Amino acid sequence: MNKEMLLIFAHPDDESFALGGTIAKYAEQGVKITLVVATRGEAGKAAGLCKQEELGLFREQELSRAAKVLGITEVIFLDYKDKEVPISPSLEIVEKLVRIIRKVQPQVIITFGADGSSGHRDHRAIHHFTKAAIKLAKEFIEPEWGDPYILPRLCYVKAGWRLADNVLKGLDYIIEIKPWAEKKKRAIEEHKTQLFSQQKFEALDQKIKEDYYSREYFQCDFELSAFPGRGKDIFADMERVGS
Incomplete structure (x- = not known):
């Protein structure tokens, strides 16, 4: 069985900061990984690296380099304006998302949870749009959008450094990423315009930073997953799909 993972996020850099280790791990195992990005992050800070009007293209190029580091197969931009996803x-x-889901037919989709990890309005919006698309993708409607597809597993990436230990222990998937920590670091470094975020991270407690490069955390949506689960492998039991 060909393994497919679909990532749906709001901005270039979300993938590297949120789950770069997990991406690198599964890419190395032969999983085909498609990344959907709602915007080009053009409303962010240029960090003196380009003109503001050039930022969208600059960040697209940053993401292209980070994707190569992590092993992402394809990047798809939805072409919405940064900070305006909720009103798009x-x-x-x-x-657009239904068409992608039906075409890719992933066993696993990963996106933000309802809180958007950081609370960013674009992050929260893409969570809700993704859930709506997953629900519609399985219905026998709009055949020109592709054949209906029932998603096996939907997971939300959780920002470990923002959560208490008891909450982390209760999450559904804890992925060990130490062997892929260097790739995660390299991918983050490719997002040079995100200097402020990198500086904020460096100011955090050493224990938090060690955990950040050791584990990544995910909550499974048991309602929207045909094959929900828990454990250390987000693709576990996928052999049941289609059986």
């Missing part, structure tokens, strides 16, 4: 055409966004 919702039905249009959902249609």
